[in-house]
Amino acid sequence: MAKKKEATVEERLRALYDLQLIDSRIDEIRNVRGELPLEVSDLEDEVAGLKTRLEKLEESLNNIDTEISDRKNLIEESKALIKKYTEQQKNVRNNREFNSLSKEVEYQELEIQLAEKHIREFKAQIEQKKEVIAKTKEHTKDRETHLKHKKGELDAILKETEKEEKALIEKSEESKDKIEDRLVKAYERIRANVKNGLAVVPIERGASGGSYFTIPPQVQMEIASRKKIITDEHSGRILVDSALADEEQEKMNKLFAKLSS
Incomplete structure (x- = not known):
């Protein structure tokens, strides 16, 4: 040097x-510029966080839909088994076989009731999550609008002062070289x-x-x-x-x- x-x-x-x-x-x-760069950064982080939350909520809804579909399939399978066991009861040779098939039918009926209960619970969860999603979307839209406004403010100030600031920083370094x-x-x-x-x-x-x-x-x-x-x-x-x-x-x-x- x-x-x-x-x-x-x-x-x-x-x-x-x-x-x-x-x-x-x-x-x-x-x-x-004041606190504008920090405000913009915080708003960007907030919007990103809200979008991540929305993605997780949507994913959760899809998972619940899958659970409901699985329970509906289980109900259909149980109904088919009930029909099968009921038909078999017509051809039993003794009470023991009849009672055994009756227990199978009863078990499948309980399975159907449990599946229907789960479906009702899942549907209630869906309504609750849809409400949260709607509010989160509204909040995200509001934050995005605010972010756009703040970015506009910052961009306008940067456009106006960026060239001058860059030149001043160079002049500052030139002055330091003389000392x-x-x-x-x-x-x-x-x-x-x-x-x-x-x-x-x-x-x-x-x-x-x-x-x-x-x-x-x-x-x-x-x-x-x-x-x-x-x-x-x-x-x-x-x-x-x-x-x-x-x-x-x-x-x-x-x-x-x-x-x-």
Whole structure:
């Protein structure tokens, strides 16, 4: 990897502030999207889950239909056996044979009653499952409509900002290449630890940007001299003078306008 060209402190401060302005612009774009990507992802998972549930319910219905068909076949088989045993009773030679056949007939009649009971239970299950399926289909349709709407919102925002965001990310990397790794890591660490993502801030009204803590005049003069990297002792943020900040802001505004057009 090629060694980065040694830059002056002022060049590093400008690069750091440019990096901050670019990353803040990326933050703004992502804030516009807000929770939409997560909402879309959650809705996709919910719809997929509902469709899986529908598939299982439909499969369960098919299984119940098979069970009913099996019971109907059993009933027909029992009826055929009853007819057979009844015919055989006409030709018995003694009471023992007659009673034995009577028990077989009775057993088959009980089998028919049990099968009919199961069929009634299965039919009740079918009605219950059909009701659940209807409600699940309705809920799935509602969630799909909501998902379509949210996807439309997200796609519109992405279409509007995707090109700019991609270009800004490239510019962010270019700015990092102008700064030594140690400073980039410090910048990223500070940025991760502050609520608004501001790791590099200008002096405003004698205090660091976004802070009420006053910077001593001597320190303000050192910052304005741009001879060394100075951080705010209270927030840890890297400080730049307002003149440098205004110059870089104007330069970046032109870049942002170009990228968003």
